Amino acid sequence: MKIAVCIKRVPEMDVKFRIAPSGVAVDETGLKFDMSDFDGYAVEFALQTTERLGTGEVVVISLGPDVVQETLRKALSMGVARAVHLKADSVPADGFAIAQALAAELKEGGYDLILFGKHAADTASGTVGLMAAELLGIPMVQACTKLSFADGKGTARREVEGGAEIVAFALPAAASIDEGIARPRYPSLKGIMAAKKKPMDVKPAQLGAARLTIMKLALPPERQAGRIIGEGAATVPELVRLLRDEAKVL
Amino acid sequence: MANILVFAESRGGSVRKVAFEVLTAARSVAAGGEVHAILAGAPGIAAQASSLSKFGAVAVLVTEHPSLSAYNAESLAALVSDRAKSGGYRAVLFSASAQGKDLAPRVAARLGVPMAADSLSVAFDGDATVVTHYVYAGKIIATLRLAAIPAVVALRPGAIAAVESSGAGRIESIPPVGDPSTSRVQVTESIRGDSRKLDLSDAPVIVSGGRGLKAAEHFKLVEDLAAAFGNAAVGATRAVTDEGWRPHSDQIGQTGRQVSPDLYVAVGISGAIQHLAGMRTSRTIVAINKDKDAPIFKIADYGIVGDVFEVVPALTAAIKEAKAKG
Ligand SMILES: Cc1cc2nc3c(=O)[nH]c(=O)nc-3n(C[C@H](O)[C@H](O)[C@H](O)COP(=O)(O)OP(=O)(O)OC[C@H]3O[C@@H](n4cnc5c(N)ncnc54)[C@H](O)[C@@H]3O)c2cc1C
Ligand SMILES: Nc1ncnc2c1ncn2[C@@H]1O[C@H](COP(=O)(O)O)[C@@H](O)[C@H]1O
Numbered sequence: 139m140k141i142a143v144c145i146k147r148v149p150e151m152d153v154k155f156r157i158a159p160s161g162v163a164v165d166e167t168g169l170k171f172d173m174s175d176f177d178g179y180a181v182e183f184a185l186q187t188t189e190r191l192g193t194g195e196v197v198v199i200s201l202g203p204d205v206v207q208e209t210l211r212k213a214l215s216m217g218v219a220r221a222v223h224l225k226a227d228s229v230p231a232d233g234f235a236i237a238q239a240l241a242a243e244l245k246e247g248g249y250d251l252i253l254f255g256k257h258a259a260d261t262a263s264g265t266v267g268l269m270a271a272e273l274l275g276i277p278m279v280q281a282c283t284k285l286s287f288a289d290g291k292g293t294a295r296r297e298v299e300g301g302a303e304i305v306a307f308a309l310p311a312a313a314s315i316d317e318g319i320a321r322p323r324y325p326s327l328k329g330i331m332a333a334k335k336k337p338m339d340v341k342p343a344q345l346g347a348a349r350l351t352i353m354k355l356a357l358p359p360e361r362q363a364g365r366i367i368g369e370g371a372a373t374v375p376e377l378v379r380l381l382r383d384e385a386k387v388l
Numbered sequence: 389m390a391n392i393l394v395f396a397e398s399r400g401g402s403v404r405k406v407a408f409e410v411l412t413a414a415r416s417v418a419a420g421g422e423v424h425a426i427l428a429g430a431p432g433i434a435a436q437a438s439s440l441s442k443f444g445a446v447a448v449l450v451t452e453h454p455s456l457s458a459y460n461a462e463s464l465a466a467l468v469s470d471r472a473k474s475g476g477y478r479a480v481l482f483s484a485s486a487q488g489k490d491l492a493p494r495v496a497a498r499l500g501v502p503m504a505a506d507s508l509s510v511a512f513d514g515d516a517t518v519v520t521h522y523v524y525a526g527k528i529i530a531t532l533r534l535a536a537i538p539a540v541v542a543l544r545p546g547a548i549a550a551v552e553s554s555g556a557g558r559i560e561s562i563p564p565v566g567d568p569s570t571s572r573v574q575v576t577e578s579i580r581g582d583s584r585k586l587d588l589s590d591a592p593v594i595v596s597g598g599r600g601l602k603a604a605e606h607f608k609l610v611e612d613l614a615a616a617f618g619n620a621a622v623g624a625t626r627a628v629t630d631e632g633w634r635p636h637s638d639q640i641g642q643t644g645r646q647v648s649p650d651l652y653v654a655v656g657i658s659g660a661i662q663h664l665a666g667m668r669t670s671r672t673i674v675a676i677n678k679d680k681d682a683p684i685f686k687i688a689d690y691g692i693v694g695d696v697f698e699v700v701p702a703l704t705a706a707i708k709e710a711k712a713k714g
Contacts, residue, residue: 149524151524151525151527151642151661151662151665152661152662154527155524155527155528157528164524164528175642175643176643231530231532232502233493233502233503233505234496234497234501234502234503235502237497257505259524259525259642260523260524261505261523262505262506262521262522262523262524262525262526263505263506263521264489264493264505264506265492265493265496265503265505267493268490268493268494268497269493269494269496269497272465272493272494272497272498273497277462277572277573278461278494278573279573280489280490281486281489281490283636293576296486297486297636297637298399298459298486298487299399299404299485299486299587299588299589299590300580300581300585300587301578301579301580301581301637302578302579302637303458303459303575303577303578303579304575304576304577304578304579305573305574305575305576306573306574306576307572307573307574308572311572316636317636317639317643317644318629318636349501349502349534349535349536350502350503350504350532350533350534350535350536351532351533351535352530352531352532352533353518353531353532353533354530354531355523355528355529355530355531356528356529356530356531357527357528357529358522358526358527358528358529358668358669361668361673361687361689362689363686364673364675364684364685364686364687364688364689364691365688365689365690365691366680366685366688366691366692366693367690367691367692368692368693369692369693369694370692370693370694370695370698370699371694371698371699371702371703373692373694373699374692374699374702374703374706375706377674377690377692377703377706378703378706378707378710380690381651381672381674381690382710385651385671385672385689385690387592387593387650387651387671387672388707388710388711
């Protein structure tokens with residue numbers, strides 16, 4: 139099985155972000171970057187799938203400036219065979235523009251399966267994968283928590299409100315990965331050494347026009363500082379009073 | 389003046405509440421234009437159309453087909469994008485529910501336009517559309533400008549309260565586009581959770597449990613408290629879903645569900661940043677934790693320092709009593 143995984147480089151999220159003076163970007167000073175979490179699950183799932191089948195190849199693709207090569211290199215050190223860097227000065231906010239560039243690269247790749255993350259940790263949009271699949275004209279299953287293949291067909295599980303759906307689809311196809319499928323492995327020292335020699339194709343990204351743009355970024359209104367109203371079960375009557383009279387939620 | 393097309397989501401033959409929220413949002417931007425709704429499902433779904441008229445759909449376009457009984461992504465994408473094209477709409481609105489998140493990007497790509505996902509608000513500014521949307525794990529709120537017509541926007545469930553409007557609507561039947569039974573992606577099985585249970589995105593109150601509960605069977609405490617509220621759903625942290633005490637679908641946070649109920653009760657939850665990313669926009673937050681320095685207390689409107697095994701049963705009893713009094 140030939141599998142492509144689209145991976146995005148994003149900042150690690152467990153920090154306090156600052157807005158850059160431009161007002162439309164985050165201040166990147168001091169931020170650490172890594173593969174977006176769901177994309178990591180997708181890479182791991184792709185590797186496990188080819189390892190289980192004993193044949194096939196996993197290719198990773200990332201669109202962005204030169205620094206995305208670090209993220210691609212990390213995937214190579216996990217065991218991915220080769221990487222494609224779609225070079226762009228910056229990553230647009232417009233998911234459709236990104237999807238157009240990814241689809242242009244994926245079109246001739248002869249992939250049986252194209253994987254995405256459920257959403258990127260920075261945009262939290264979840265649009266790029268579905269749009270790319272539409273442009274390619276292949277079936278797509280969004281947010282899979284299980285995924286398996288037999289006889290040229292795929293079966294996936296998707297969580298929906300109050301339940302789940304089992305979905306059957308034909309290959310070649312695309313899918314995006316939700317949590318619960320696979321936890322990414324840590325690159326081994328051997329993997330890191332091997333990655334240095336693995337091929338990295340660099341091509342200009344054929345981005346579509348950006349028609350979704352950021353006008354402003356702002357920190358959400360701070361919640362009022364928390365308040366401890368008391369200790370132990372003796373505080374329960376006071377809590378109920380506050381919920382009824384102050385918060386008005388009872 | 390602008391005509392707006394709304395995808396009126398249904399499941400199992402019933403319109404979902406999120407459809408009314410999206411209709412309400414559509415009315416607020418239509419500025420005298422008409423709001424039209426697409427309702428698709430198995431034969432019989434047309435009976436639900438009048439509920440959409442009540443929320444302001446001037447026209448309900450109904451498509452019935454046996455292969456639309458479950459969510460049929462490809463067939464609906466063709467149906468909605470065809471109608472969006474032929475109807476000359478200013479915007480096409482969806483809920484950012486499981487269905488809407490799946491369908492809206494497909495429709496946008498077919499229309500050759502970008503879209504705004506999981507938006508908290510939507511407004512028109514001339515030919516542009518302006519939305520707000522959480523980015524960076526809920527830590528930053530972005531104002532985004534969409535310069536394309538139709539504007540495809542998915543609205544976060546619960547972000548806009550559904551409000552009825554007087555006025556009757558016409559009902560038209562429209563055929564499916566292509567043969568829905570030949571879609572390459574088919575739902576073969578729908579697994580229903582306990583149907584008496586409210587879903588996280590529908591519930592005004594969420595009671596959520598963390599590792600502080602120490603074992604799967606102790607989630608009974610959380611369920612009893614939720615039952616006492618009567619309008620509550622049960623959520624969990626990743627520590628809990630990793631342990632297998634609750635299904636992954638209950639997980640709230642950066643990699644789980646994002647919720648903003650009127651009341652969120654955090655039981656034995658430390659308040660890790662990844663958990664806060666999924667619930668910090670809740671209107672009122674209550675936390676019960678034995679560690680007075682737990683980060684959850686920094687954002688809780690009302691914190692009680694104490695043992696969940698002591699405080700939660702007392703709270704359940706007190707809520708029952710308060711509810712009984714009305
Ligand atoms: C990439 C990434 C994504 C993540 N995504 C998510 C996500 O989506 N959602 C999520 O929830 N987490 C997520 N996490 C995990 C997160 O970092 C925390 O580990 C997790 O939220 C902790 O869950 P918890 O509060 O239940 O457990 P803990 O942090 O172990 O907290 C348990 C709390 O219970 C209290 N306690 C113990 N006993 C009692 C008692 N008897 N009475 C009262 N209080 C008691 C303790 O004082 C403690 O504060 C993610 C982590 C990473 C790295
Ligand atoms: N710049 C990028 N390069 C490669 N893949 C991307 C890029 N942006 C988004 N993706 C893929 O699309 C998924 C969804 O992104 P989004 O629609 O922004 O939430 C991500 O999880 C990645 O798999």
